[in-house]
Amino acid sequence: MVEVLVVLTTLGGVLLGPLGWVFWRDRREARALAVRADIQHAVRRALKGDSLVSVEVTSKTPWRAGRVLLSAPADWEWLLAPLLDTVLGRVPPGYEVVLRPSQRSAFGPGPRARAFSRAA
Numbered sequence: 001m002v003e004v005l006v007v008l009t010t011l012g013g014v015l016l017g018p019l020g021w022v023f024w025r026d027r028r029e030a031r032a033l034a035v036r037a038d039i040q041h042a043v044r045r046a047l048k049g050d051s052l053v054s055v056e057v058t059s060k061t062p063w064r065a066g067r068v069l070l071s072a073p074a075d076w077e078w079l080l081a082p083l084l085d086t087v088l089g090r091v092p093p094g095y096e097v098v099l100r101p102s103q104r105s106a107f108g109p110g111p112r113a114r115a116f117s118r119a120a
Contacts (some may be wrong), residue, residue, distance in 0.1 A: 032066065034061035039068060039090050046086045052076050053083065060094045071100035 043053055053072050060066030064092040068091055072079050080099050091097055 028059040028061065032057045032092035035066070035068070035090075035092060035095065039087055042086050042090050043070075043083055047079065051079060053079050057095075066092075067098055069093055069098045069100055107111055 016111070036055055036072055040055045041056060041059070044050060053070060056069040056071075058067040058069070068087065070080055070083065070087065074094075084097075084099075
């Protein structure tokens with residue numbers, strides 16, 4: 001009787017464990033997508049249309065806070081400052097807001113900086 005109980009418990013864990021993990025992961029991703037949609041909508045309304053601001057959301061887990069990442073291209077970081085209050089009002093508890101500085105090219109200054117250096 002004990003052997004049957006051990007086999008059924010092991011078999012149930014092997015079959016239902018991955019199914020539970022997938023269900024839990026899908027719910028986390030759905031929540032992150034809902035948060036992203038809400039924040040993206042707020043950003044579009046604040047800037048009165050589409051903009052160059054990118055919104056990425058990483059889902060919250062029991063061992064790590066969720067993350068809302070706002071980024072803009074080089075020389076457009078000024079778009080992020082007026083959005084901070086709007087975004088902070090929409091971020092749920094357990095999430096952190098990160099403003100990513102623009103990434104400069106590894107091949108030197110961008111075309112705008114080169115144009116200014118030629119003009120000088």
